[in-house]
């Protein structure tokens with residue numbers, strides 16, 4: 471394990487920002503801390519970085535107890551959303567900064583910075599000032615700067631959060647490829663489930679200061695631990711007493727064991743997909759996501775009576791209380 475968190479609690483006044491956090495971050499992996507705003511992701515990252523301190527508990531980094539160490543002695547590199555570069559220094563000097571203050575020999579600094587600029591594809595822009603770079607290029611510079619001092623652990627707090635969707639997507643692919651090259655243990659914060667599912671080897675879902683589940687993207691998607699995790703990873707709908715994904719529901723035209731009778735109330739075409747909204751006798755309103763081909767094949771019409779059942783392989787979690795799953799939160803947008 472590269473980062474080991476044990477028994478961490480953090481209160482801000484009487485507000486519990488983190489409660490009983492135990493976490494093992496595997497060495498060499500790309501791990502996402504995923505959760506809604508205010509869940510405690512940044513607080514946990516800052517505690518690991520040494521920028522904040524837990525009220526109880528310990529932090530171990532690369533086999534050493536780091537709980538009492540200042541940030542610069544933890545062997546961590548970090549990058550934040552609004553990265554503060556030195557505005558008057560070139561890209562090259564920004565990347566070199568950490569090595570220069572450690573008084574590394576000039577030749578070594580030049581060689582290492584050349585390697586890093588190549589790694590982040592900024593070798594052509596080495597002499598530009600930060601103000602002459604795009605947002606995505608600046609974030610790549612920030613990553614090169616964090617990697618310069620060869621940290622054991624790289625901590626990224628919403629590193630692409632401030633960028634537009636297209637650049638975010640490019641940087642996300644790039645981070646994955648970069649990580650495949652350098653294999654430094656990386657922990658990054660995101661509230662974007664797609665980003666976590668696409669990029670991470672391991673996802674830690676954190677909500678209201680507690681860890682809800684830890685697993686690979688496939689484990690979380692196929693076996694969500696609870697309603698929260700399932701809802702956070704994508705659209706869900708309530709079918710009988712269970713929460714399922716709308717594309718995991720099968721529509722059948724006659725009564726079969728375990729199928730729920732419903733009436734189709736609305737058919738909505740959205741691009742290549744069709745959303746069938748329905749109403750069951752108990753007043754619940756499950757909706758089903760189909761392809762246009764499937765909907766045409768079934769010849770669905772509004773007002774039609776059909777039966778719904780989850781696919782055999784569908785992920786499902788029991789709904790603990792009706793109040794927890796308001797239909798507005800799980801219905802189509």
Ligand SMILES: Nc1ncnc2c1ncn2[C@@H]1O[C@H](COP(=O)(O)OP(=O)(O)OP(=O)(O)O)[C@@H](O)[C@H]1O
Pocket residue numbers: 482485487505506507508509510511512513514661
């Ligand atoms: N210095 C502070 N003083 C008081 N409360 C704080 C402080 N820092 C964070 N909090 C509170 O702790 C909770 C967790 O904050 P944190 O920044 O860790 O959440 P987050 O999951 O990173 O959210 P976001 O995605 O919005 O950044 C929030 O409710 C926040 O308001």
